Amino acid sequence: MNNETQIVDLALENLQKTAGITGIWKPGALKELDGQLELKLNNKTIKLNTEIKRELRGHNLPQIEAMAARFNPLIVVAQYIFPKIKEELREKGIAYLETNGNIFLKQKENFIWLDLQKAALPYVEKTNRAYTKTGAKILFYFLLNEDLLNLPYREIAKLTGVALGNINYVITGLREQNFLLKLDQYRYKFQNKRELLNKWVTAYEKRLKPTLEIGTFRFVKGDAFID
Template identity: 30%
Template sequence: MFMLHEHNLKIEQMDAYMKSKDFLDALDIGLLIKQSTKNNELAETQFTVNGEAISVVTKRDTRPQHISLIERLATNIDNFLLVSDYITPNAKKELKKRSINYVDSFGNAFLNLKATKVYIEKGDAKPVFNQYSKVFTQAGGQILFQLLQDPEKINETYRRLAEISEVSLGSVSKFINGLQDEGYIVQWNNDKKYQLVKREELLEKWIILVNEKILPAYKIGTFRFGSQRNLVIKENVQGFETRWGGEPGAASITNYLNPTVYSLFTNRSKKDLIKSLRLIPDSNGEITVYNLFWKQGSVNYNYDDVAVHPLLIYAELIYSGNERNVETAQILYNEYIAPKL
């Protein structure tokens, strides 16, 4: 077993090296790249550029919410290099500002080494995700919210998945077919039951989906507190669900965060929010309110009285890129999310 693990590790190191070399060679600026026999346990591979040792970590997509975690790695690895298929324009600015070396598949690069200085910016490019994916759509993201909470739900009927995810039957059918086509579900036995695989990858992509596609579509508006800042919002009326997400949700679950930005999820109307919850519409308000994108009663809330599911809170905190939020997100991940992956 140990020999197999060691073999797989060497394959991963070689893959990371070849990817890095391909990206750097494509810059066509005469860099001399040689593989190194040295190892750093935090890096995926090591090699030299013009005789200078480099330690590499690879990613598919790099966005602003990833920067704080990347910066932590960079501070613990000498001559760190991020090799990413796609890096958003804002993420590139943040990496350069922090003097973190990077190269992407589109020929953008920043190398600030002792003997080698490179900065190439070719402008924006499209992400490497398959834009025709049947999985990574708004409807797919709503279904994934249910599956990442409880992977066993993959074997629910299409009708049940559609109901709890607030999507159409057709969307569920396309989504399941997409999971099969893209290798995210397998059948281990003959009883025709599916198993969700590559869950960590699904989670990473879902963070982007929920923040960039789902939340904008379900946004009710922005508000501010009235005369009193009330974080203890408990629904006592049957048929309604109102819960804190993001920073206040995390504060309620972990007691580790003092919220300054608020997100609230509800199936109440805007009129109800003003009348019953004493929230005041304000385009510059600190509270962003969203409609529920799940069926009321479909989410297990046995961990907290006023917060949404930790999965959604985690996604909001990670996406914010705020260091304290990311630390809090890690607490939520370790306790509530990782055991399901």
């Protein structure tokens, strides 16, 4: 389920089934966000600025907090939100709605918290070599300097410090997901770059970052760092 409209439509359908709350989705109501949600509750209309995510993970929270501060009242609509993330959203007073109908909304005159439905499992994509540990490293260089996309593979491998064969896997993976626009027989440029950046952040957090920690160290003498 990739389409934002599909996510919000299913969320509203299940919200009506589970809580009897109806809603209207207005896409593009705000330029910086995905749209606006109008919920009908006790003969009142609650208007909520809306950001839609397929999944909501830890690295998304700072962005969501900034949006909530700027576009209050904000609700996040997602196919799946990890339980720990839902807890953090509730602590910060940020509203959310999942596609299974689970909802949290806390305002001065309105309070809704429904968490009875079994969560829809997060979508698991077919393995793409662009988001492996090595792929995330190569993609990092591409995102920093898009011109690297059009260098010979051997030169890219030398600059990124990875084996030559990995370059083709990453380029092919990006092409399969329509992140590369072919300019001519030899040259590419990025498209849908924001979505690609989000995928890289997830790949970095899950696969590359854990391998970068060298270890935890301490001084033999506790006050040695002062000298």
